[in-house]
Amino acid sequence: MTPVHEMGAASPTRRRAALLRFATEAGAWAAIGMAFAQISLPLAISVVLASVAVPTVYATPGDKPQALIPVPGWVTIAILAATMVGGIVAAWIAWPLWGAAALSALTIASLVAELPRWRWLLTVRVSP
Template sequence: MSSTSRPDDRLASVFRFASELIAWVATPWAIASWSLPLAVLSVVVLIGLPTLLSTPGDKRNVIVAVPGPVTIALVLVQLVAAVVAAWAAWPPIAAVPVTVLAAITVLLELPRWRWLASR
């Protein structure tokens, strides 16, 4: 595979999406007891930023083009939000699997992140 070819991330995308879903649920859940407007804002940010900002070649429809490291950072924000919010909002029996899921996601994302880092 040449350095310009986007790596196959079909498996990674399943784990990435599962982590994103958890972030979208757990983050407002963890924040809601402090502020409902911030809980809503967290979902808008977690869903909105990756929808608006993407690296050309990584997604079919690019609304606002950003360099690859920005896309990597957006995924990391989602993963950190999922883990931190799960530990803040849920018991360990739920937070531990979220943490494991996030760790597996990072490992599976590495080839894509290497490719994105060169963009």
């Protein structure tokens, strides 16, 4: 597999990984919202908004066109991994079996597609 930084913005491999990542994040946000809605609707809305805001605000330079608050690559990986794990756990709590299994399979596919990007992200440092 070619590392992300060598793939170019328009490569089919990078587009496929980005599409899978977006679908996984959207599914995770939906599952997280539904799981927390069982406790409180305002809590669910707050948690989903935070889940969307964190990767928007904190980004690794070179990974997104603009990083509002630049962070090293491992932080970007941690944010996405937390979203993935949270989404899977929430789906198994709030969704029917088939939905939770589908999101789990999508997340695994996304993780496999993301590995070249994650390898590259691990090399990115942010100077103070």
